[in-house]
Amino acid sequence: MAKTLKLLSGEVMPIVGLGTWKSKPGEVENAVKTAIDNNYKLIDCAYAYGNEEEVGRALKEKFQSGLKRQEVFITSKLWNTRHHKEDVIPSLKESLTNLNVDYLDLFLIHWPTAFKQGRENFPKDDEGNLIYDKVCHLETWKQMEECVKLGLTKSIGVSNFNSKQIQNILDNCSIKPANLQIEIHAYFGQKKLVDFCHKNGITVTAYSPLGSPDRPWAGTREEPILLKDPVIEKLGQKYSKTPGQILLKWLAQRNIAVIPKSVTPSRIQQNLNIFDFTISDEDVKIIDSIDKNYRYIAPVVEVNGKIEFRDGKAPDFPFYEEF
Numbered sequence: 001m002a003k004t005l006k007l008l009s010g011e012v013m014p015i016v017g018l019g020t021w022k023s024k025p026g027e028v029e030n031a032v033k034t035a036i037d038n039n040y041k042l043i044d045c046a047y048a049y050g051n052e053e054e055v056g057r058a059l060k061e062k063f064q065s066g067l068k069r070q071e072v073f074i075t076s077k078l079w080n081t082r083h084h085k086e087d088v089i090p091s092l093k094e095s096l097t098n099l100n101v102d103y104l105d106l107f108l109i110h111w112p113t114a115f116k117q118g119r120e121n122f123p124k125d126d127e128g129n130l131i132y133d134k135v136c137h138l139e140t141w142k143q144m145e146e147c148v149k150l151g152l153t154k155s156i157g158v159s160n161f162n163s164k165q166i167q168n169i170l171d172n173c174s175i176k177p178a179n180l181q182i183e184i185h186a187y188f189g190q191k192k193l194v195d196f197c198h199k200n201g202i203t204v205t206a207y208s209p210l211g212s213p214d215r216p217w218a219g220t221r222e223e224p225i226l227l228k229d230p231v232i233e234k235l236g237q238k239y240s241k242t243p244g245q246i247l248l249k250w251l252a253q254r255n256i257a258v259i260p261k262s263v264t265p266s267r268i269q270q271n272l273n274i275f276d277f278t279i280s281d282e283d284v285k286i287i288d289s290i291d292k293n294y295r296y297i298a299p300v301v302e303v304n305g306k307i308e309f310r311d312g313k314a315p316d317f318p319f320y321e322e323f
């Protein structure tokens with residue numbers, strides 16, 4: 001099985017990487033070092049995770065002890081408060097400084113919804129409501145293209161965009177998005193959006209591939225636990241692999257990159273160790289059948305016992321379309 005994906009930009013992207021959202025200061029530096037020592041070639045970062053500086057410290061140390069810049073694929077993302085055209089290049093440069101590198105491999109627009117400009121990641125009014133802004137995606141995308149032309153990033157892409165939002169960019173760009181990063185896992189297979197991307201030559205990365213058990217709102221309402229699904233556990237026993245490895249391999253076999261987050265050395269190792277087995281077509285179908293069309297990562301609230309999107313009125317809110 002291929003360990004990399006070829007991007008439209010001509011670059012090559014590893015199919016497994018390390019996620020860093022929620023990795024705390026004091027943990028993420030070691031996690032990145034452990035990952036690199038165990039042969040990880042991709043680190044998924046974002047300005048909004050607030051830990052890029054510490055990721056950068058780990059990278060610096062590894063570069064000093066012989067790791068070459070071209071041996072590691074670094075992704076970062078443009079946060080919602082920086083969509084305005086004058087903010088895109090400075091924001092990327094800020095991530096470069098934090099990460100101790102002079103170019104990114106992939107720079108993504110993190111979400112399609114813009115927030116009010118400024119230093120507050122979640123700007124709120126006096127009543128505690130998020131303050132949005134309306135910034136045309138094409139205006140932001142033009143600056144993303146500029147980042148490539150300036151050599152600040154090798155490839156560009158988007159995250160959390162739906163198919164219509166991606167099509168708008170495809171119809172109006174000079175550099176096509178090379179990658180879409182979205183939530184995908186066995187409870188939320190995203191078949192239509194993945195097919196749409198693959199038909200357009202856009203590679204896809206699955207975030208929260210293990211069901212994000214440490215998402216900050218976990219436990220605030222009853223939700224299914226993907227890693228404890230009996231079907232996945234049973235297949236783990238059959239293949240002598242952990243549930244995590246089964247979930248990751250099912251994605252990688254669909255040519256979807258995965259970026260599991262862990263700060264635990266044994267899990268960091270185990271999550272890359274998925275290349276020595278193949279899930280049979282029959283078992284792939286069994287995993288396909290546990291899909292619940294269930295998103296873990298969405299701004300939702302429970303209203304009278306029913307789950308509703310919180311503030312779905314936000315401009316460019318992506319999750320109302322079918323895909």
Ligand SMILES: NC(=O)C1=CN([C@@H]2O[C@H](COP(=O)(O)OP(=O)(O)OC[C@H]3O[C@@H](n4cnc5c(N)ncnc54)[C@H](OP(=O)(O)O)[C@@H]3O)[C@@H](O)[C@H]2O)C=CC1
Pocket residue numbers: 018019020021022044045110159160181182206207208209210211212213214215227242244245259260261262263264267268270271297
């Ligand atoms: N573009 C976007 O909007 C988003 C991007 N992302 C990216 O995707 C990454 C992954 O998604 P994330 O939401 O973090 O969730 P994951 O699905 O990667 O789950 C991470 C959790 O699973 C645990 N874990 C890791 N490996 C195993 C294993 N083998 N067995 C059991 N438990 C395991 C981790 O624990 P521990 O660390 O304690 O080992 C952690 O609690 C993010 O870190 C981020 O980089 C995520 C969400 C949104």
Ligand SMILES: CC1=C(/C=C/C(C)=C/C=C/C(C)=C/C=O)C(C)(C)CCC1
Pocket residue numbers: 021046080111113130297298299310311312314317318
């Ligand atoms: C509230 C709200 C939003 C939610 C933002 C959230 C919940 C972001 C979480 C980001 C994470 C988890 C990033 C990890 O990479 C949108 C959709 C932007 C717009 C509608 C209102």
